[in-house]
Amino acid sequence: MALPSGPVTTSSEAEAALFDLVDVYDRAYEAAAAELSLSPAQACVLGRLDERRGMGALAEELGCDASNITQIVMRLEALGLVTREPNPRDRRARLVARTRRGDELNHRFATAFTFARTAVGRLSPDEQDQLTALLRKALG
Amino acid sequence: MALPSGPVTTSSEAEAALFDLVDVYDRAYEAAAAELSLSPAQACVLGRLDERRGMGALAEELGCDASNITQIVMRLEALGLVTREPNPRDRRARLVARTRRGDELNHRFATAFTFARTAVGRLSPDEQDQLTALLRKALG
DNA sequence: TATTGTTATACTCTATAACTATA
DNA sequence: TATAGTTATAGAGTATAACAATA
Numbered sequence: 001m002a003l004p005s006g007p008v009t010t011s012s013e014a015e016a017a018l019f020d021l022v023d024v025y026d027r028a029y030e031a032a033a034a035e036l037s038l039s040p041a042q043a044c045v046l047g048r049l050d051e052r053r054g055m056g057a058l059a060e061e062l063g064c065d066a067s068n069i070t071q072i073v074m075r076l077e078a079l080g081l082v083t084r085e086p087n088p089r090d091r092r093a094r095l096v097a098r099t100r101r102g103d104e105l106n107h108r109f110a111t112a113f114t115f116a117r118t119a120v121g122r123l124s125p126d127e128q129d130q131l132t133a134l135l136r137k138a139l140g
Numbered sequence: 141m142a143l144p145s146g147p148v149t150t151s152s153e154a155e156a157a158l159f160d161l162v163d164v165y166d167r168a169y170e171a172a173a174a175e176l177s178l179s180p181a182q183a184c185v186l187g188r189l190d191e192r193r194g195m196g197a198l199a200e201e202l203g204c205d206a207s208n209i210t211q212i213v214m215r216l217e218a219l220g221l222v223t224r225e226p227n228p229r230d231r232r233a234r235l236v237a238r239t240r241r242g243d244e245l246n247h248r249f250a251t252a253f254t255f256a257r258t259a260v261g262r263l264s265p266d267e268q269d270q271l272t273a274l275l276r277k278a279l280g
Numbered sequence: 281t282a283t284t285g286t287t288a289t290a291c292t293c294t295a296t297a298a299c300t301a302t303a
Numbered sequence: 304t305a306t307a308g309t310t311a312t313a314g315a316g317t318a319t320a321a322c323a324a325t326a
Contacts, residue, residue, distance in 0.1 A: 019256065134274065232302045282326080286324100302306080
């Protein structure tokens with residue numbers, strides 16, 4: 001179980017609500033991954049492979065070091081969930097792709113991770129639009 | 141750098157906005173901790189010690205195993221940021237407390253973690269109240 | 281010479297199981 | 304016997320540095 005990220009000095013109600021949301025979201029994500037015996041990082045990488053892509057692209061997208069991706073992909077490969085195919089255009093590079101089992105597990109994960117869906121579902125369509133607009137504004 | 145938790149099947153704009161918020165929040169938290177050479181878990185535990193408390197209370201509050209807290213507190217202690225005092229009421233138990241350096245570093249962390257403050261600051265007072273209400277409703 | 285990716289290494293987080301000391 | 308916390312152990316995430324193969 002991951003530790004929650006806060007609380008810092010939650011000087012306002014809105015900041016506290018943001019913290020609570022992030023805390024519950026992260027815990028739910030981790031729990032959904034654990035149901036499938038995946039680490040959060042493994043579930044995350046698996047979820048990025050709707051299209052196959054290179055190690056470097058994954059690292060940049062996820063904001064971590066390439067050697068980190070190497071390790072995660074290695075474990076996913078050992079689980080039979082992804083393959084590392086040669087890139088015909090550049091023999092240094094590899095293309096990571098989900099296997100059929102990887103597709104299946106990714107789909108099961110999307111089903112198991114109900115938090116965001118459930119949370120949004122508690123709001124009316126108008127409220128959903130309001131929330132989206134407020135979050136977008138807050139994100140700058 | 142921690143990997144972002146998604147995207148899952150972000151079937152709506154609101155779900156996508158929630159994901160983006162969580163992603164940016166988590167990255168900002170980690171970056172603020174890294175500025176002070178702390179891990180996110182260390183910054184988190186340090187932030188929970190405005191009042192001193194026992195190992196078990198920390199573990200329950202953070203939703204992780206007690207042995208995990210033992211390790212984190214051990215490292216914080218080695219850094220001179222917390223102490224483990226005997227509990228006069230129960231000689232099995234310990235009370236973890238921030239040192240003066242721990243107080244100082246925690247304060248610097250609260251200053252360095254600007255994300256939630258900045259994000260909320262982009263909204264008017266009315267908008268802040270709306271956001272709070274929507275998030276509370278979404279959290280159920 | 282620069283880039284893609286891996287390997288080697290080290291540290292942290294995390295849980296489980298077994299243990300000590302105390303209640 | 305039950306509880307608070309630690310220790311031992313193992314697997315996973317993460318970054319840095321050094322490296323190989325290719326561009």
